[in-house]
Amino acid sequence: MILYLTERAEVVDHYEDKLIRTVSTSFKLPKVLRLFQTHKLSHNVKFTRMNVFYRDQFQCQYCSTRLPVNELTFDHVIPVSQNGGTNWDNVVTCCKPCNTHKGSKTLKVAGMKLLKTPKKPRWSPELCLRLLEDDPVEWWNFFPEKIAS
Numbered sequence: 001m002i003l004y005l006t007e008r009a010e011v012v013d014h015y016e017d018k019l020i021r022t023v024s025t026s027f028k029l030p031k032v033l034r035l036f037q038t039h040k041l042s043h044n045v046k047f048t049r050m051n052v053f054y055r056d057q058f059q060c061q062y063c064s065t066r067l068p069v070n071e072l073t074f075d076h077v078i079p080v081s082q083n084g085g086t087n088w089d090n091v092v093t094c095c096k097p098c099n100t101h102k103g104s105k106t107l108k109v110a111g112m113k114l115l116k117t118p119k120k121p122r123w124s125p126e127l128c129l130r131l132l133e134d135d136p137v138e139w140w141n142f143f144p145e146k147i148a149s
């Protein structure tokens, strides 16, 4: 809504039956918005705790267990003690047992494998929504990979 109201997006489709009322006006709730500046969003993904979780889909990158945020932590693939950086290419989502097992060892020494090589996401992870069964069917048209939970 902020993107729309600050004219950073236009409405492609809206709900017929849902109105948003402000003090001075009312309008139909947008269902699909087109962003005017996707390039800014795609090149400027901030390295944050939540964005790493989103990129990794809340899944431990070693044992592939999916967990709630409070049961997740991070692992430096190349340990900090071996000059591994705290950045997109070296930090992955990790469950606590795997984190304890790996400790400050390298993958090889720990005998562990990554699900995928970590890298900076091309899209802002918080915008990569997961579609659910009761989301509007129109949204499915905008997702190249149709993932239903």
Ligand SMILES: [Zn+2]
Pocket: 060, 061, 062, 063, 064, 065, 094, 095, 096, 097, 098, 099
């Ligand atoms: Zn794990």
